[in-house]
Amino acid sequence: MAGTRQASSLMVVPIPAGTSRTYLYLDRLAAGHHSAFGPSHLNLCLALVNQLSTLIERIEQEKKDLLNEDALDRRIYLADVVTQNAEMVRILKLVEKVSNTDLTVLLQGETGTGKTLIARAIHLTSDRAEGAFVTVDCAALPENLLESELFGYVKGAFTGAQIDKKGLFEEADGGTIFLDEIGKAGLGVQRRLLHLLDRGEVRPVGSTSYRKLNVRVICATSKENLLSDPEAPFIKDLFYRLNDIIVQVPSLADRPEDIPLLTEYFLEMFKNQTGREFPNFSRAAMQRLVRYSWPGNVRELEKAVRRAAILSEDGEAIGVELLPAEIISNTEVTSKQVPTSDGLRGTVQDMERRMVLEALEANNWNKTRAAESLGLSRKGLKNKITRYGLTPRGA
Structure with missing residues (x-):
């Protein structure tokens, strides 16, 4: 203790929380008529330590969650590569x-x-x-x-x-x-x-x-x-x-199975940019997109989707007639065909539901680990669980 400070009684109680050793220290000065610490003081101190322990654990968990969220936020940028x-x-x-x-x-x-x-x-x-x-x-x-x-x-x-x-x-x-x-x-x-x-x-x-x-x-x-x-x-x-x-x-021609995913991604991106809802592509239009050779790759697809979306009418599927002329007239066929689900949205949502469920089951329904494996935030994963009505097997 500093200077001439002398204690007639002291109490040191460890706080069982956190990643570092922490103690609660109390003392009573020798001067005056202070009595020594007794059992009642110890009980009061233990109650205080219990509250401090809970508070420290909560603060450290919040710090950990923030670090995890920061890591997930950075990882989610990988999702831009759809x-x-x-x-x-x-x-x-x-x-x-x-x-x-x-x-x-x-x-x-x-x-x-x-x-x-x-x-x-x-x-x-x-x-x-x-x-x-x-x-x-x-x-x-x-x-x-x-x-x-x-x-x-x-x-x-x-x-x-x-x-x-x-x-x-x-x-x-x-x-x-x-x-x-x-x-x-x-x-x-x-x-x-x-x-x-x-x-x-x-x-x-x-x-x-x-x-x-x-x-x-x-x-x-x-x-x-x-x-x-x-x-x-x-x-x-x-x-x-x-x-x-x-x-x-x-090249995009070597990954035609990504075209429905990218198309959905671009439509969602344009919606966020403009505030306007865009319809999905018709099955015939999607088949043309998948069969096209895409010499300009993903950049050309983005431009074609943007053009068709802007020209589309509310409530009507985007048809073949709204595609660029080179896509309509193209006869080249890639090695893979369009998925057979009913429409683009159904295809993407079916696949997303399956991926989310597989990640949850692979991680024993630990939402933090499942979210990390999917490149999502924990909140984003919870939203998808609710949207698709997912529950553990046997629940």
Whole structure:
């Protein structure tokens, strides 16, 4: 005890709660005519400890719930990659495995397949989620502009450089930068990127000093092989530095079973954006969507669904006549056909009900674990249980 403070009687009672050792300490000073603590004081103290224990447990549980909700909120961004395709599911599982590592990821796939969404999912499920997610289209700028945009420049570095400018790599410090169409970057940019990956530092254009950065780099390309294009040479050392993990994103034509899911997702998204209810697609229209080859992939599907939804009439199913001409006239057939449920909504709801029930049974109806396995919040799972009238077997 501090100073000359002396106690004639003291009582120390452990509080059985929380993750750290906590005690309730009481004392009585020697000065005055205070008597020693007795049984009545101990009983009062134990009652107080009991209340404190309950309060501490509740506070710690609330903190734990908040952390769990935060993790689920970040995981639910994976749902933006809407799929039931086995290869896409495998990719999403891989995303979760590599998100909290420093491995570089190279996404390969046709334009419009969702590479940006997958890159964002890696960022949002990582411990960098609170940092910036910066996207750069390397095909959109000539090399000299791309170099100064990525790495920044100092005043006087070139004509028009009136002030120092921070580059996009510095903007992404502590977060993630996504370099789309990395194969379009010139050799100068490639050399600087290789230095960053090897040394963790950048040098702005016109500067003589380097700046340390902590940034994760994810790259993407629509080329099958970055090293095989003689018109766009790519540094071998950089290629091998980028491909710790290569993810081949399938085209929409290779995952036709996802088209009903994506269509439902886009209709719901447009409803949230506009506040307007949209009808479902007719069976004939859905068959056309599934059979179309989708050279523009998911991006083209989103555009087609948006167009048809805007042109639709309230209360009437979206028919074939509202689809773009290239889809109506298309005769190519993909390897899989539209599901046989009555309408899109029935198909999606049947599948969702089955997935929710399977997750609950696999986790012995533990709602927290089931929600986590589905990428839902606990509240969202409860809503689906109520909507589908789900109950444990034998209940």
